Amino acid sequence: PSPADILITRFSLLRRLPIELVDLILHAAEYYSRCTDSFVAFPPDREIMRVRGGARLAALTPPIPHPECIMKVVIRTESHDQGWSPYPLKDHGTYNNSWTWFELQILGKDSAAGYRGVVLDVPGWRICTNRHARIDWQVVEVVLDRTNEVVSGLRPGNRLGVVAKARYPGWVNNVRRAEIDVFSWM
Numbered sequence: 001p002s003p004a005d006i007l008i009t010r011f012s013l014l015r016r017l018p019i020e021l022v023d024l025i026l027h028a029a030e031y032y033s034r035c036t037d038s039f040v041a042f043p044p045d046r047e048i049m050r051v052r053g054g055a056r057l058a059a060l061t062p063p064i065p066h067p068e069c070i071m072k073v074v075i076r077t078e079s080h081d082q083g084w085s086p087y088p089l090k091d092h093g094t095y096n097n098s099w100t101w102f103e104l105q106i107l108g109k110d111s112a113a114g115y116r117g118v119v120l121d122v123p124g125w126r127i128c129t130n131r132h133a134r135i136d137w138q139v140v141e142v143v144l145d146r147t148n149e150v151v152s153g154l155r156p157g158n159r160l161g162v163v164a165k166a167r168y169p170g171w172v173n174n175v176r177r178a179e180i181d182v183f184s185w186m
Helices: 003-014 017-027
Strands: 033-040 047-051 055-061 070-080 100-107 125-129 139-145 158-166 170-183
Touching: 003 033, 017 033, 017 070, 033 055, 033 158, 047 055, 047 158, 055 100, 055 170, 070 100, 100 139, 125 139, 158 170
Parallel strands: none
Antiparallel strands: 033 170, 047 170, 055 158, 070 139, 070 170, 100 125, 100 158
């Protein structure tokens, strides 16, 4: 729903219920507006994103005008590394010595990162890591509430970016999907 939809629903409910109950109902129903961006690759329409020994922007929100209204941020990724490694077999399938991951970054409204695929050299917060030497697609969902340091650190006009990373040239972060949803109360 849009912020206007939330207000209309809120005022409709206020005709019959007290404000404390109305807001409790709307929050329990997670009746929030949603801002979203995603990179989704499904053959034959699109190629997957391959990040080799570097970083690439996979999803980016528009500028967030009222970060104090954010209730939660949901990030979803579907990815895997290159599927092999010279590391000992005991590390395969674990997160040990895995050099492909995703970070969440706060970007200013004037940041150079205005489009998908741009390489970023900005510190971020690691949100998930691929399992070591696995070729199967791994689906991860991360939910950050308003008390999270990233969410609470946002300023008006900031954007959130999901960045796919690979530490070394021999490591590849194969990305089939990266999504970010920002849910706000009005």
